[in-house]
Amino acid sequence: MTSTATVSETAPGMEVRYAGKGSEFGMEDIEAIVHALQQDTLAYGPLRDRFEAAFAAYTGARHALSTTSCTTALLLAAQVLRLRAGDEVIMTPQTFWATAVGLISRGVTIKFGDIDPGTLTLDPATIEARITPRTKAIYVMDYGGLPNDMDAIMAIARAHGLAVVEDAAHAPGAAYRGRRVGNLADLTCFSFHSLKNMSTMGEGGMLTTNDDRYADEVRKLRSMPRSCAPCRASRRCSVHISARPTNTTTTPRALTTSTRWRSRRSATTSG
Numbered sequence: 001m002t003s004t005a006t007v008s009e010t011a012p013g014m015e016v017r018y019a020g021k022g023s024e025f026g027m028e029d030i031e032a033i034v035h036a037l038q039q040d041t042l043a044y045g046p047l048r049d050r051f052e053a054a055f056a057a058y059t060g061a062r063h064a065l066s067t068t069s070c071t072t073a074l075l076l077a078a079q080v081l082r083l084r085a086g087d088e089v090i091m092t093p094q095t096f097w098a099t100a101v102g103l104i105s106r107g108v109t110i111k112f113g114d115i116d117p118g119t120l121t122l123d124p125a126t127i128e129a130r131i132t133p134r135t136k137a138i139y140v141m142d143y144g145g146l147p148n149d150m151d152a153i154m155a156i157a158r159a160h161g162l163a164v165v166e167d168a169a170h171a172p173g174a175a176y177r178g179r180r181v182g183n184l185a186d187l188t189c190f191s192f193h194s195l196k197n198m199s200t201m202g203e204g205g206m207l208t209t210n211d212d213r214y215a216d217e218v219r220k221l222r223s224m225p226r227s228c229a230p231c232r233a234s235r236r237c238s239v240h241i242s243a244r245p246t247n248t249t250t251t252p253r254a255l256t257t258s259t260r261w262r263s264r265r266s267a268t269t270s271g
């Protein structure tokens with residue numbers, strides 16, 4: 001990504017430009033947008049596939065699945081884990097509320113661990129005392145891009161049969177003991193919002209996983225029946241029936257996309 005724009009309001013001595021004070025995007029980025037708009041398929045096209053393949057290769061994850069935002073990725077993570085009312089999740093208290101949105105919307109009980117004051121990430125030593133028979137997952141967040149102590153956290157999770165979700169909204173490109181974030185937890189959620197360190201020029205997100213089953217479900221859930229053969233064939237599909245309580249495609253952006261898709265199709269068919 002090139003940065004050709006100049007920013008007039010940079011504080012003296014400040015090396016990182018304040019993202020709200022002018023565009024960091026250059027002509028290369030603008031040309032990429034124009035190129036994307038010229039594609040036949042705006043929402044699920046080959047450019048999306050290339051981006052996902054490149055992100056998977058970069059992080060070392062088996063699957064990278066793009067979403068409308070990190071919040072959507074977090075909703076999908078809670079959904080594929082089948083978290084529901086009565087379940088408990090141990091979570092870091094040091095985060096943005098979006099980490100919890102998939103849990104709150106499903107009635108999951110959140111139990112806060114505590115943070116390591118030196119790293120501001122979840123202190124693994126505070127997890128085990130909070131585990132009960134109802135605990136299903138551990139939610140961590142890489143505060144300011146600093147990865148959690150994932151060896152210790154994954155060891156606790158494996159010992160107790162828990163899933164680990166990593167909110168890596170701040171951490172694309174971060175690494176932990178020679179492995180990139182995205183290839184450490186069971187499900188990792190990234191943000192490409194324009195205030196984050198890697199942006200898709202507005203909103204955007206990515207979910208990575210090494211688990212084929214999770215990846216398959218996310219692929220179906222994020223686009224609902226359009227990409228799901230059982231749904232198209234019979235209108236009965238175990239993934240989408242269980243998905244109904246949280247229809248993640250009702251985000252404004254997805255609605256806009258599907259509305260455009262419908263109007264383009266009706267224009268084509270009626271014209």
Ligand SMILES: Cc1ncc(COP(=O)(O)O)c(C=O)c1O
Nearest residue numbers: 069070071096098169191192193
């Ligand atoms: C830790 C954390 N998680 C999730 C999000 C949500 O990201 P998005 O805006 O892509 O939904 C944010 C956004 O600031 C965040 O800071």
